[in-house]
Amino acid sequence: MHDIRAIRENPDAFDAALARRGDDALSSSILELDTARRSKIQAAEAAQADQNAASKQVGAAKAKGDEAEFESLRALVSEKKAEVAAMQTEAKELDAKLTDVLARIPNIVADDVPQGADEDENVEVKRWGDVPEFAFAPREHYDLDSVAASMDFETAAKTSGARFVMLKRGVARIHRALAQFMLDTHVDENGLTEVNSPVLVRDEAMYGTDKLPKFGEDSYKTEEGMWLVPTSEVPLTYTVAGDTLEASDLPRRMTSHTLCFRSEAGSAGRDTSGMLRQHQFEKVEMVSITLPEKSDEEQKRMLSCAEGILEALGVPYRTVLLCTGDTGFGARRTFDIEAWLPGQNAYREISSVSTTGDFQARRMNARFKPEGGGKPQFVHTLNGSGLAVGRCLIAVLENGQQEDGTVVLPAVLGPYLGGKTTLSLDGTLK
Incomplete structure (x- = not known):
């Protein structure tokens, strides 16, 4: 939401x-619109003052026994009361309209965000790891022999429709292990507080985290009016709503x-093969609430936390700074x-x-x-994936694939997989 005073x-x-x-x-x-709203508020306040003054005169006229003046003033009070109510209603309507307009305008990008039209103009700022070289043509995750029997799209489509998947056997356990590894790393090494958060939230939480009104069509809403979270950014960030910390x-x-x-x-026809883009998926999310002067530093810290997960898994990656045309709302x-x-x-x-x-x-x-006293200020909020579990599963499977169709798994997952290191052709772990 933008500050109307800053715009003025x-x-x-x-x-x-x-x-x-x-x-x-x-x-x-x-x-x-702001001028019309403020004018209507001022007019309502002036009419309210006239009403209050006339109300006092009514009592005086009654005390004097001046019936004609009493009736005249009482009629004036009634007229002013109706006038005030009408003006207040119009002011509220204008205020709601202004709020709605401001809520639909995207955030102001930082000065160091590169100018660009779309993702092709994003700027690479880091590259880590060597892209693996294979003596064979590497396959996508869903084509690997060890994965195909355990990544069941047909049964999921029968129960839920397109863009759902049922994971089984070793693949399901690797998926679970990845999420556990991410959480443990963020809690034990990165100092984040683990929260088991709801996946159903109210309108206020979606609005407060800028998902409404603009992106309502991208989310699912229940018949009772609750929203299924697009990410736990929503409930985690909204924990501080209305608070003065x-x-x-x-x-x-x-x-x-x-x-x-x-x-x-908005993504019809994109990434329809495999589990890269699903209606239901899992994520380990990170959220920080911080002081304004610390938010840029905090973003770098969160970025390092996310990058560290991939480095521990041995997955090559690159980090890009999004340009203005690709930066989210x-x-x-x-x-x-x-x-990779x-x-x-x-x-x-x-x-x-x-x-x-x-x-x-x-x-x-x-x-x-503020510690030194003074008027309360708005906090800064940050969010980041640490990481998308399904996409991380894809990366682990594809980067660890062998020519015979098996997959060698990252060593750091060993403790979460009972010491097993390979996804075999029949989909079990060995």
């Missing part, structure tokens, strides 16, 4: 910031492993981590680590009290 003070800067995203100038229409309590760093649900409304700056998938001969996104500044905090009214 510097409308040209606001329009210039929107232009960086390729959006039209909006300050003029916003300020016109002590500065000494920040940063607040959390992680959660949950099911996630996305309708993928609520983000000021986003780094994507892309894992031999079957596609390409790097594919496995994590996004974003700072939103105070964009979400304004929507949630989440503040902190």
